[in-house]
Amino acid sequence: MKIREIMTTDVEIVRAEMPLREAARLMRDVDTGFLPVGEEDRLIGTLTDRDIVVRAIAEGRDPDTATVRDAMTDELVFCYEDQETSEAAQLMAERQVRRLPVVDRDKRLIGIVSQGDLATRTSDDDLVGQTVEEISEGRGRTGPA
Template structure:
């Protein structure tokens, strides 16, 4: 039986808006024990921000981090998958693009979840998660 991403994705997604402050986004990541947040506006995915983005685009530049907003550090190039894609497709894609987690959108391009290598390993089976991890690690 073919599994789809909708069957294994995490649906309780924390996200930031472009106007979220950098300290608030960092606290959200810390409190949720995650390293990235989708950035959404009006239910649409507009970017991603990672802990690395905050360090390299805010902290390293020496600006006033307390005044900075997510829009100043987020990555606008969005990589995502669709909830209707198969687990195999997404595993291959994550390996090809070297991503450890991907936002999941529905047919209306609305953010509905996130899928990580952990989700793939825990819910789809060790083989799929392990293969994707090998690809990402290369």
């Protein structure tokens, strides 16, 4: 099964200069803990609710003056829409992330695939179980969520 068949295509992209409070409100309003960060339609990073808490709030930054750039993960981990779901699952497990931005072959952001998408939209229970287990093994660190 291809990533394009299970990914979420309704994706909010935020600017790196957006205040963190505004990004947090957007997360609340669209009910997500993950936002891709972009300039135009190019992915430059990701922001999670955990990034906001660990990299900004816990460090004493003011969410009204701190920006998305101050807390985002700029190490890009993504998959292509035409890759197999098993490849995305392997990448999630290796990088211990629960969500991956999905790009086309021109590297334009077109969606997000999550651990939940793999669990609910594929029929490979072994793949899902192994992916969840491997992602969960490294949750004690403070890297991308």
